Amino acid sequence: MNDDAYEGARLDKNDVVLKTTDLEKAFGGLVATDGVSIEVDRGTITGMIGPNGAGKSTLFNLISGFYENDAGHVTVNGEEVTDLEPHERARKGLVRTFQTPRRLEGMSVREAMLVGPGPQKGESIFSLFFSGSDVTEEERANIEQTRELLERFEIGHLIDQPSTDLSGGQMKLVELARAFTTDPDILLLDEPVAGVNPTLANDIKRFIRELNEEGQTFLIIEHDMPFIMDLADPIIVLDQGKVLMEGSPDEVRSDDRVIEAYLGGAGP
Amino acid sequence: MIPLQISPFQYVANGVVFSSIIVLAAIGLSLVYSIADFANFAHGDLMTVGAFSALFSVGFLRPMLGDAGVFGLPLWFFLALAFGMGAAAVISVITDRVIYQPVKGSDSIGLLISSIGVALVYRALVFLSFGTEAERYGVPRQGPIPWVRETLGIAVTPRNLVVVTLTIVLVTALHLTLTRTTLGRKMRATADNADLARVSGIRTSEVILAMWLIGGALAAAGGVFLGLEELVRPRMGFDILLIVFAAVILGGIGSVYGAMLGGFVIGMVHELVPLFYQWGISPVGSRYAAAVAFVIMVAILLVRPSGIAGDSG
Amino acid sequence: MSAVSSWVSETLVRDATERRIFAVLGLITVLLVVGVLTGVIGPRFLLFQIALVGMYALLSLGLNVQWGYAGLINFSVAAFWGIGAYCAALLTAPNSPLGLGLHPVFGFLAAIVVSAFIAVLIGIPTLRLREDYLAIASLGLAEVIRAIILNERRWTAGSSGISGIPNLMSWLPLTDAATTAAIVVFLIAVVYLFLRRVHRSPWGRVLRTIRSDEDLAKALGKNTYLFKMQAFVIGSVIMAIAGAFYAHLNLYIDPSDLVPLTTFYIWIAVILGGTGSNRGAVVGAAVVIAIREGTRFLNDIGFIQTLGIDLAPLRLLFVGGLIILIMRFRQDGLLPPKDELIWPAARDESSTGGASPSGAVPDGGTSSNGGDDR
Missing domain, CATH: 3.40.50.300 (P-loop containing nucleotide triphosphate hydrolases)
Structure with missing residues (x-):
């Protein structure tokens, strides 16, 4: 079994x-x-x-x-x-x-998911100002990954929900x-x-x-x-x-x- | 500035008196910290409230009782002390019911910030009721006890002795309450682990009530003694709050006995700073006594955040 | 014009409640302008008040980075403000104890460096521990800094204060008051844009996670200590900049404003405005100045003077009561944060795929998105 x-x-x-x-x-x-x-x-x-x-x-x-x-x-x-x-x-x-x-106060499910990948370029203040395009690229990839994962776990429809609204x-x-x-x-x-x-x-x-x-x-x-x-x-x-x-x-x-x-x- | 060499024992004697005040204040702060789980920034102003409540009661106690005295202090002073302790105990329970308990979420941070508001309200009410000037209880001036002066060469007044003795009595009473009574054991259990205590059927509301009563009464005693030794000022409590926090952190947050020890050490250091300065141990003088308490606190946080009496780690 | 109004509706006003709040603010602005035009309010007075609001807004923005973004409890706002003010005064005023009379740029630079250094010093022992340790230690720091300024007369002139601080950019073809107001607007714009960029980013997201659940952030591999340190230093530096600006606004500085009450005014501005919201911090600052100056104004009214009431304690009562009431009834404040902390450039592209930003969803979606603001 x-x-x-x-x-x-x-x-x-x-x-x-x-x-x-x-x-x-x-x-x-x-x-x-x-x-x-x-x-x-x-x-x-x-x-x-x-x-x-x-x-x-x-x-x-x-x-x-x-x-x-x-x-x-x-x-x-x-x-x-x-x-x-x-x-x-x-x-x-x-x-x-x-x-x-x-619960992550004030965060949507998408945001809550996006905290996961790491370390991200966009977590460095320096990169935010001096390599913004890298941050954009990485962020896009992570958003895409988030959507795919949520779809896979059959909760894709929750992506815009505040994470405080989810059931346990x-x-x-x-x-x-x-x-x-x-x-x-x-x-x-x-x-x-x-x-x-x-x-x-x-x-x-x-x-x-x-x-x-x-x-x-x-x-x-x-x-x-x-x-x-x-x-x-x-x-x-x-x-x-x-x-x-x-x-x-x-x-x-x-x-x-x-x-x-x-x-x-x-x-x- | 001071022509005569002051005996080192004099600083020690002052330290014991000041320590008594800090110990009383630190116990209440530590109780709230461990049982209600938040840093109560209103605790200093609660001391002030207690001190001024006592001052208020002097107004009617003194005419009633006249100048009859015990232990070198007029009888009315002891009753005023009791009145102040009772008033502060009641006020802190009311504050808990009206302000802390309804705070949304009741997490330790929300309560901490609310306690700042409570501190300001307490002080504002003291200002409004008693004005902004420093006051005295009006206990007759007393000289140092002659035989102590002759034998040890230091000045100790009867009121110093009363402060220290009453502190010992109060601390002993608290110790007996915590160890010998069911309520005290429940309090210690709740302080150790609130969730576990609740699961094992301890009525935490009863414990919380006792905590506010005891903490408020002891804070008031500290406030009255501070007012007796120095002046009754609207800012007196807030001004020593930092030192009381340093004592609690030194002793290990949540440990009542740690708070006593921490209070004693910090109180002594506070009064010994000028001596250390004379001896060249401390780089700063008495104007920075509070800063020295702060530096000790930061050093403790760096080296041993759980305090001298807390668990290691 | 339509571009402006759509910018306003997208970035500033998000729902009916906010529309009401901004309507009230707009009304007050109109009244002030009318007051100036009719000569009831002197333009100089108004410009000074604007500069003061601006300084409070800077302080609030700084505290918002610490408390609003990262959940750090800093009770030494007044101290960092004082560090900035004293750096500016000591280096630029010709008759300060240092007597250097340097260009104001050096004052601002010193304010930034010194405040960052002290923030790191106080952060090292406290930021690894529970939130309340920073609260206690920062209260202590504030007292120590005040004691140093009061006692070290040789260096700081003590309670007599430092006068003769030069005006900023007096070569501009404006009155001094107008120049100062313009400079604070510029400073706020720079700080605001900086914060907007860092907040709506993976960096801001980690801070928001730390605020809700630090253990979770650690479990996901984030060095929370380092993130908190960054937020603490950035916030403190902004406060010091506000202080340096104040020195050049008031042209005189003494330690009397370094009291804890100043810190609590800023706390009210932030929690009233909406913890974590930059817009809220600015609006909160304006409200707090209105309270402060309004009660000062009352003091001048003859009728109240005849009652013999000292308004200082009433103000204290009001401030304390307000803190309690906000914590009890409206922890979200007036303008709670609504933004998803997602890098804007990445968001625009992907919005077609269903990952639309909160602002672009129809009304029903927005309200479910922004968290509870009721």
């Missing part, structure tokens, strides 16, 4: 895009990430699950550089990025989305499309279908799969079990800040430790 994912994974079986080694992070006395080492192979859709408080979001923030780690390493395409700022990691091809996207699901789609414009080596999606209606969630699944078939690598946190089990392979299970296990959806489903972690996590 995970043929697509296996297709993608076969492209380059031993090529690791993202690797963490013994990542650690504590808040006060609370250890949120306790020596996590994971690898994400190029061309995979890797899922990450775990009960509430397992440390998934903290791990995402450590990988993307929004938290500083206490110990351990993160590499992207074999290159050490542990000491880099979030924006520098993004430039290295490690791009993330957020669980609850904030539509915003998630825009986020996905925008993250893709950065030309990432790996996309980290933080709960891409949380609060999204089932129809739209299915669309999002389809788009992720399509992008993956074209070679895009994903690491996805998701609470929606049917969604992630259907989409991702392998799946990494976190519990109490540690990697509990990693395996195919079937292996995860039948693993006693996983069941216990979820049941235990639900109790006191």
